[in-house]
Amino acid sequence: MARRSVISEQILEVMSAGGRHCWTLDDLQGDLVDRGLEPDPSSVFRAVTRLEDAGQVVRVPGDDRRGRFEVAGDHHEHLVCEACGTIEPIACSIVASLADQVRVASGFIVSGHQVVLSGTCGRCAGPADDAGAAR
Known part of the structure; x- marks a missing residue:
């Protein structure tokens, strides 16, 4: 090296x-x-x-x-605020579980992934903004 x-x-x-x-x-x-x-x-x-x-x-x-x-x-996923651009890390065991399900169902071994959840952070959304919640 x-x-x-x-x-x-x-x-x-x-x-x-x-x-x-x-x-x-x-x-x-x-x-x-x-x-x-x-x-x-x-x-x-x-x-x-x-x-x-x-x-x-x-x-x-x-x-x-x-x-x-x-x-x-340590691997983690990211939350990206579309209003202010803030990027926050978030642990997400759902994706690891999905990779296991993919392996069992298809034999495909997932070696990596990247997940970005976009939306509005709590600071930008304010306390009363529930309109942007997941549908």
Whole structure:
């Protein structure tokens, strides 16, 4: 495996420190600048691509065209607010159960999946908005 760059190391430190669930490339560049580094956007992109290829970060599926990334770890699904763009993790055992059902019914072994539930978060919906509830 190739030696990781200073930018890659700093990206992993930023993401591991938390503060948010996932980061865009712009978020990461801003956080690196806050740490006293001055990476250009292409360096951040290349570092994230290397980390993704190495399995250390994963792309978070979303409804917009901006790449969002998180540290690789325990698998979870995502809730995406269509109003404010917030992405929240959520544990979902239903999908694991579905994968087992698919295996039993067809012999197909599911090796991965990505589920994104889109809608409106509680902050954007407000306490009285039940109109957007699942039908």
